[in-house]
Amino acid sequence: MPKVVMMRNARGKLGFCRRVASRALVGTGLLVAAAGTVHGAVPPPLPEEHLTVAKLPAPTPHWIWVFDDAINNEIDMRLHLYDGDTHRTLGQIDLGYWPMVALSPDGKTFAAATTYFSRGNKGTRTDVVEFTDTTSLETKHEVALPPKRIMSVQTFFSLSFSSDGHLLYVPYVTPAASFGVVDAQKNTLVGEIDTAGCVLAIPGGPNRVSSICENGKLLTVTLDATGHEVSRATSDTFFDVDKDPIFAQGVPSAGSVTFVSFDGMVHEVDPTGAKASFRTPWSLTDGAEKGVWRPGGVQIAAIHAQLGRLYVQMHKAGQEAHKDGGTEIWAFDTKTHKRVGRWPLGSPKLTPVIAVQVSQDPQPLLFAATATGQVAIYDALTGKLRHIEKQIGQTPWLMFNP
Amino acid sequence: MQWLDRFFEGRTRSLAQRTSRRSLLAGLGQIVTGAALLPLLPIDRSQRAEAAPPKAETDDPTACEYWKYCAIDGFLCSCCGGSSSSCPPGTQMSPITWIGTCHNPADGRDYIVSYNDCCGKTSCGNCNCNRNEREKPMYRLSLNNDVNWCMANTNVNYHCSTSVVLGVSEK
Numbered sequence: 001m002p003k004v005v006m007m008r009n010a011r012g013k014l015g016f017c018r019r020v021a022s023r024a025l026v027g028t029g030l031l032v033a034a035a036g037t038v039h040g041a042v043p044p045p046l047p048e049e050h051l052t053v054a055k056l057p058a059p060t061p062h063w064i065w066v067f068d069d070a071i072n073n074e075i076d077m078r079l080h081l082y083d084g085d086t087h088r089t090l091g092q093i094d095l096g097y098w099p100m101v102a103l104s105p106d107g108k109t110f111a112a113a114t115t116y117f118s119r120g121n122k123g124t125r126t127d128v129v130e131f132t133d134t135t136s137l138e139t140k141h142e143v144a145l146p147p148k149r150i151m152s153v154q155t156f157f158s159l160s161f162s163s164d165g166h167l168l169y170v171p172y173v174t175p176a177a178s179f180g181v182v183d184a185q186k187n188t189l190v191g192e193i194d195t196a197g198c199v200l201a202i203p204g205g206p207n208r209v210s211s212i213c214e215n216g217k218l219l220t221v222t223l224d225a226t227g228h229e230v231s232r233a234t235s236d237t238f239f240d241v242d243k244d245p246i247f248a249q250g251v252p253s254a255g256s257v258t259f260v261s262f263d264g265m266v267h268e269v270d271p272t273g274a275k276a277s278f279r280t281p282w283s284l285t286d287g288a289e290k291g292v293w294r295p296g297g298v299q300i301a302a303i304h305a306q307l308g309r310l311y312v313q314m315h316k317a318g319q320e321a322h323k324d325g326g327t328e329i330w331a332f333d334t335k336t337h338k339r340v341g342r343w344p345l346g347s348p349k350l351t352p353v354i355a356v357q358v359s360q361d362p363q364p365l366l367f368a369a370t371a372t373g374q375v376a377i378y379d380a381l382t383g384k385l386r387h388i389e390k391q392i393g394q395t396p397w398l399m400f401n402p
Numbered sequence: 403m404q405w406l407d408r409f410f411e412g413r414t415r416s417l418a419q420r421t422s423r424r425s426l427l428a429g430l431g432q433i434v435t436g437a438a439l440l441p442l443l444p445i446d447r448s449q450r451a452e453a454a455p456p457k458a459e460t461d462d463p464t465a466c467e468y469w470k471y472c473a474i475d476g477f478l479c480s481c482c483g484g485s486s487s488s489c490p491p492g493t494q495m496s497p498i499t500w501i502g503t504c505h506n507p508a509d510g511r512d513y514i515v516s517y518n519d520c521c522g523k524t525s526c527g528n529c530n531c532n533r534n535e536r537e538k539p540m541y542r543l544s545l546n547n548d549v550n551w552c553m554a555n556t557n558v559n560y561h562c563s564t565s566v567v568l569g570v571s572e573k
Contacts, residue, residue: 072527074560097559098550121524121559151550151558152540174553175498175543199541212541241542248539248548320535323475 056081056090056135061361063090065110065400066375067101067154068393074098075121079110079400080392081137084365084377087387091137096130098151100158103400104184105165108134111184113149113159113170129159129168129182134402143182143189148172150199153298154398155249157200162207163255167227169201169209179209181227190227195219200248202257204271212248216241218269218276233275238267247295247322249398251310253303258334260284260295260312262319266337282337284312284330292316296324298397299355304364304380308334311366311380313353325352325371329383343383350376350388357399369396461508466531468565473502473537474517475547476563481529482520487566489520496521496551501544503536503571512571518564521552526562 062084070077079093079101095101099114110132118124127145132138150158150173160169161184170180172192179201181190198211198219207225210218218235239246239261246259246267259267264284270277285293293314295301301312310333313326331341345353345368353376355369364380373396375389461468463486464478470486471478483490496519505512538545552558 071530072525074525115558117557117559122522122557125558150540151553153548173540173543173549175549177543199543212539214542241538245538245542248541320533320537322537323532323534 056137059107059134059402060085061359061402062365063402064357064359064367064375065103065402066369066392066396067398067400069154069395069397070393071395075117078393079112080396082375082389082392084359084367084387087377087389089392093132093137093139100150100152100154100171101400102156102159102161102168103134104161105163107402109140109184110134111159111161111168113145115147115149115151129170131184131187141187143187145170145180145189146172146192148174148178149180155200156252156398157202157248157250160201160203160209162203162205164206166206167223169203171199171201171211173199177211179211181223183227193221193223193229195221202250202252202269202271204273204276205255208272208274210235210269210271210276212246214241218271220271220274220276222274231274235276236278238269238276238278238281239265247300249298249300251301251303254305258301258303258310260301262294262322263291264294264312264314266310266332284314284332284339294319294322296322296326296352297354297356298323299357299369299399302356302358302366303334304358305360306362307364309340309358309380310334311356311358313356313368315352325354327352329353329356329366329368329378331380331383341383343378345376346383346385347376347388350374355397355399357401360401367399369399464529466529466533469506469508470504470513470515470565470567471531472504472515472533472535473500473545473547474563474565475532475534475537476519476530476560477526478529478531479520479526479562479564482526482562484520484562484564487564489518489564490523490526490562492523493520493561494522494555494557496555498554499551500537500547500549501568502565504565512573514568514571515565516568517547517551518566519551520561520564521555522557522559523561524559528562531563 064082066080068078075097077095081090095112096114096116099112101112113129116126127147128142130139130142150171166185168182168184172178177199178192178194180192195211198213202210207223210220216237216239221232222230224230244261244263246261250257250259257269265281267281268279295312296315297313303310311331314328314330315326329343333340351370351372353368357367358380359365366378366380368376373391375392377387463480480486499516499518502515540546550560552560
């Protein structure tokens with residue numbers, strides 16, 4: 001009996017394999033015979049294969065974690081790991097129902113605050129934070145949560161680690177706003193801190209958390225080493241919620257956070273002090289572009305820390321289109337505030353850009369995820385299009401560098 | 403607790419007809435905030451669930467362009483077994499919601515609408531529609547369509563979204 005017929009599936013059933021293999025052999029035999037007739041020599045058989053489980057190679061700066069909201073089946077959201085150089089998907093982390101995710105500062109752990117139901121989409125609800133090893137893609141442990149965590153469009157502050165990674169902040173909205181504190185080293189839920197209607201958890205150093213308030217201010221809570229509140233302070237107003245609100249999807253970079261407003265103002269925030277402070281805002285547009293071109297999308301901007309480059313997807317639209325994707329990507333020098341690149345999508349195949357991220361190496365890649373699940377890869381220095389991945393998930397709305 | 407629901411509904415509609423949009427929204431925001439303390443039905447529209455929306459000859463409630471959907475984000479319940487103002491069979495209405503102001507071209511009026519989610523089943527998957535007129539990020543929660551408004555339901559699964567007229571917005 002040829003060896004190929006000996007293949008058995010996990011349940012040890014040979015019948016189906018045998019039939020399929022036999023037919024394949026007959027077909028192959030005919031082909032081989034025909035080929036042998038034409039070319040003379042019959043090629044040797046293929047070597048045996050042994051099923052293995054792949055291991056991730058060492059990470060490179062050009063890997064990207066793509067959060068998929070899986071909008072058509074939201075109880076099954078995922079993180080996809082993708083290599084921007086080889087254009088291969090490397091693996092996946094399962095996330096459950098409408099999770100909020102955060103990558104630890106050392107890049108070794110993905111945390112996901114998520115929800116499961118005992119019978120698929122119904123039954124007893126369980127809320128947990130799961131901690132997944134980014135080298136094995138195996139979930140290592142979890143911490144139980146009360147059933148009050150925020151479920152929203154993803155931001156970097158919907159779940160966040162302290163800068164030293166020892167605390168994890170879990171925003172709650174019931175719709176009362178607060179956040180839970182998890183000790184990520186002891187794997188315990190420390191407690192809950194009320195935020196007086198302010199939402200999200202923007203980490204500032206190892207022991208401070210800021211939340212965005214309805215009046216355009218930041219509430220900063222200072223914690224002790226165990227994660228309990230020591231003091232709180234409210235900042236000055238730094239944006240106009242009615243006239244020109246900021247996108248909640250701020251960009252954390254080198255200890256500061258950059259927010260972009262609906263009309264294209266850039267607000268740079270220092271969240272590390274007992275009271276948050278702000279640099280003078282600057283505009284992405286001037287002249288004839290002002291009030292005509294605006295940012296649009298979900299992950300609205302990305303920053304290359306070393307190069308001092310800010311990337312924003314822009315479109316010609318009104319404020320009401322603030323979640324429609326961009327048709328161009330603009331690059332700015334964060335020191336001079338000058339535009340250094342203006343790149344139309346460059347391919348008629350691309351739909352508007354919903355999310356952007358940039359790798360942090362000297363030869364950076366710019367990743368642009370679109371409204372239809374494409375991910376385009378550009379040279380972040382020149383704007384040259386290098387590759388279009390036709391589909392990564394259903395709704396790739398937030399991307400993380402490794 | 404139906405009396406409480408009717409009380410909030412009456413207050414909301416009365417407010418909508420008597421006040422400007424901004425002050426109405428401020429009031430509704432307080433109601434939503436209060437929902438944390440009273441996890442009941444701050445803005446219940448169950449009594450209005452079967453009411454027909456204002457008609458316009460060209461209106462198609464299964465189209466994203468339908469006038470009532472000016473700040474909706476999600477699957478249209480009209481494509482999922484319900485309508486623009488009713489949840490599909492077997493789902494549950496969300497007791498809390500976000501609010502929009504939409505212009506009806508058929509009569510030239512602006513209307514206050516609430517975008518109640520329908521909950522308890524997984525994503526409908528039909529007629530995904532995202533429009534954001536006057537929508538605000540989640541720090542202004544009562545005007546935000548990003549959060550899961552099934553958050554206060556027993557089963558928090560999001561299925562689809564409706565758009566229910568609360569009353570005329572007087573300028």
